[in-house]
Amino acid sequence: MTQRPHPTIIQGGMGIAVSSAELAKEVSKAGHLGVISGTAIDSVVARRLQDGDTDGSIRRALAHFPNQDVVTGILDRYFIEGGKELDKPYIDVPKVTLKPVQHALDLLVAASFVEVWLAKEGHDGVIGMNLLEKIQMCIPSQLFGAMLAGVDYILIGAGIPAQIPNLLNQLAQGKPVAMTVDVADTKNKHFISFDPDCIPGLTFPIKRPQFLAIVSSHALVAYLNKDEITKPDGYVIEGHVAGGHNAPPRNRKSKDGEGNPIYTEQDEADLVKVANSGSPFWLAGGYATPAKVREAISHGAQGVQVGSLFALADESGFTADLKREVIEALTNEELTVKTDGSASPTGFPFKVAVLPNSLSDNANYEKRSRICDLGYLRTPFERENGGIGYRCPSEPLKTYEFKKGNVDEAQHSQCLCNALMSNIGLGQLRPDGRRELPLITLGSDLDGPQSLAKIYPQGWKAADVINYLLNA
C-alpha cells in the first residue's frame, strides 16, 4: 500500500482529553493530523459512562470493540442510565501497577480503542494518539487498544521513548511484550508485560502505526536514530515555550526569583543537524502563526505541531467557561503563562496559565487537601524488603515521606490528574462538597493565540486554526 504524504499540521496531543476525538476528527477531516490524547483515557471513559454517555458515542464505539465480554464488564461497572446523581462522586478506575488486574488492562485497551474509533468515525483522514513516556505502565495496553481501532500515528514525549518502535512491531504481530519500567530506589530491572491474547478472538497482523518521537534536542534525534530498534519514523522537535510539560533546561541550576527554570540558547535544538538526520520532522512550541509555519518549512520541516490554538477551539475538551475566560484574557492582552518548575509531579517544568479561579492561585492551592486517588503520575519504587510501592509528590506529604519520597521537592506539587480532569468538566466531588479545581496549561508564546483572539473574539473552530495557519 502506498503511504500517504505526511501532513503539514499536527494538532498536538493534549491531555487529559483536551485533544478530544471531536477535535482530532475535525483536523483530520481538513487533511491534517488530528491527535487524541490517550493520557488517563480510562478514567475519562469511565466518568463519561457514569454521566450517562449522553450522546451514546462511547457505547456506539464499544459496540465495535472486538471482544464484547470485555465491553459487558465495563458497562456493568460504570454505565449509569441517565447519569449519576449530581451530589455523588465518580467511582474510580483501578490504578495501573506493574502487575495490573485484568480489568485495568481491559479498560485501558477499550478506552484507547473508543477514543481513536470515534476520532476516525465517518471519514478516511489520519488520526494519531499521544501518550507520555512518563506514564510507562499504561503504554503497552494503550498502544494495543489504539491499534485495534486502526490508529495511524503514535506520538510520545515527556521522556525518551526508545522502546516504542519495537513494542509497535511486536503488538502488530500479536506477540506478548515486556516494557522496561523505571523503578526508583533500586538497580533491579522491572517490566510491565502485556499479552494481546488477553483479549481473546483477535486475528493478526494488525496495522503498525507510524511513530513520532517528541523530543527537544538534536542529540536525542541522533541517539534514537542510531539503532533501528529505537529509531522512530519521525520527530516532533518541541521547544520550551510549548504548552504542557517541557524538557528541563540543560543548566538545571539556572532559576528565576520564583525558582522556575530559565532557558537559554543552548536549549534550542540545532535544526540543521535535525534536518541532516534524514528523518521527517515537525517543529512545535510557538510555531502557531502563518509566518512561523513558513519558517519551519524553510528549515526542512514537514510542518508544525500546534497545541494552544487548538486547545481553545470549540471542539476541544476544555469546558466552554474556561475557553471563554482564556480567550477574553487573550483579547485584552492580560494572559500570563509561566513555566512552573515544581507544579508537575513528573519533575518536568510545566506551563501554567495564571487564572483566578484555578489552582494557579496560591490561595486555592493551599485550600485543597492533598489526595492521590487517580495516580497516573505515581512512580514505582522498591522497598527494602524487595516489594514494590508507588508514590506521587502530590500525595499527602507525610505519606510521601513515609514512602521515602523527597519531601522538599514535593512542597509545591500540584495534583495534575485531578486538576486536568476538572479542566474538561469531569472534576471529582469531595465528601465536603468541594469540587476539584482546574489548572490550565497553555504555551507561553502567545503571538498566535492573541492574533486569533482578535479575529475571533467569540471563539473559533479547528478549521479556522488551519485556515489561519496556512494563510487560506
Ligand SMILES: Cc1cc2nc3c(=O)[nH]c(=O)nc-3n(C[C@H](O)[C@H](O)[C@H](O)COP(=O)(O)O)c2cc1C
Ligand atoms: C492544554 C495543553 C495540553 C498539552 N498536553 C500534552 C500532552 O498530554 N502530551 C504532549 O506530548 N504534549 C502536550 N501538549 C503540547 C502540545 O501537544 C504541543 O506540542 C504544544 O502545545 C505546541 O506548542 P504551542 O502551544 O505553542 O502551539 C499540551 C499542550 C497544551 C496547550
